[in-house]
Amino acid sequence: MTGMGGVQKYSAVVLGAGGVGKSALVMRYGKNMFLEQYDPTIEEEYDLTVEYEGKRSRLEITDTAGVEQFTGINESYIQKGMGFVLVFSLIQQASLKDVDHILQQIYRIRGGEEDIPIVVVGTKMDLTGEREVSSQQIQELAVQWGLPFYETSAKKGWHVNEAFNHLLGRMRRRYPDGMPRGQKHRKKDGQCLVM
Template structure:
């Protein structure tokens, strides 16, 4: 039995982006394996689940911002509570792409972290390739400017949905334990067949 004093790490991730880009669809697809069309939350929704991240059991806590996100002061509160950010835009909507610049600058301002913020730029709705307005080159250039990764997703087909959440937790991880007591080298379940099979996070 694992030692009871081992605290499960909680990763607080914030979904950021304009309305309609698929923040909720990505979250619900990751959490429940279902694609929800026309989901329009009027308030921020928080989701939490236990997952295996590279052999360690952790909690992922996703805040899906919506509704009041147009109010900068409320956004500040969300941002302050977050450890990592998925900056989501719709590849068929150029305005949603340009909107992220202000949001990213707000994150930098609130977090006071220079440019070293755990974040991933996410281009969603790549299943709608024929309607695409933002090119891969444009998105990758923006991510390079911000010194973050760019990943394309489809909430509808689940393409790269697990990947963006797993990768963001991995980016956040070094920020969570900056040389704390040497103890957190958690008991690694090296014999777990799940862990050996794939290193991505597995929802428990």
Template sequence: MVSNTSHSRYSSPPTMREFSVVVLGAGGVGKSALTVRFVQDVFLETYDPTIEEAYRRVIEADGVTASLEILDTAGAEQFTALNEMYIRSGRGFVLVFSLTQEASLREVDNLRQQIYRIKGGDEAVPIVVVGTKLDLVSEREVSRGTIQSLVARWGLPFYETSAKRNWHVADAFEDLVRQMIIRYPFDPAVKKRRLHRPCTIM
């Protein structure tokens, strides 16, 4: 964080970066609870199946200010026809499963493969994988060993979170923002043309 007395390097406000983030996963895994905790810092006590909900939040990561438009989607198995549209428009993806439901990991794997296919096989697409309901220890079905195996196989960051306790929620989104800042370097000329030709940094 730069103090208010440091004017020499920051005489004008930094350019705001804008990124579209898509939250995907099976129904009932806690996508909405995760998103609302991050954006509004409240916990949704009741489950209300989402069709589509958009949120916005401005955050700072690595000295870059980013405005995130976060699309909270329906359960992937319920509205699969919409997945391709979401994935084409998204720049970063939060793939959500429940630590209390091992079967929900299969949907994450399907979505991961779908993203790479739609994005033309580009495996530098910003993605974080998020396990929810970390606080429900006695109901946990997904072992840490399983997660470590998937980390090694997929090469993606995993976060174990609890929206109820606000454990590691911001960490997951901040990781994604850092990936997007690297993946989509700022180019004012590109913004004027309203298209992007990002370079890949691995």
């Protein structure tokens, strides 16, 4: 069963440590703009219509706060998301550990679900002189985790579309009918979460 005009809807969640460039990545993909200054994100949602492989899809992207604020809120993203972009910075070795942590959370929360659409993205590829994560390390992790990795630069626009489109392709294969009708990410209206 398809929605209006047969355009399927998919939801992707962008997760990673604070300051690795999640928002810059999403802005480059969604609006083809580069976000110059860092402004910590609480939560942003983007609703895009994407043309990929000759087919249109609606893609709802949730850009989340950094992992150091990893709370029950992120758990609800992981429960609802159809696909995930896990972001680390190529100039910040420690941010890879955060991705590993998030990956474990996804597998724990989704309870051994098979074939969850996930793409791992390294940002700031243009800052070659400051690079801490080697391509070899990335290749080893790609094999170990069994996930596609992309090295990107939101500033230069390198490989950003490829990473998101790859995720969209994986979500389409995993969920051919798109998001179940009536399921909608709801904005939390000033809700207070007591832990």
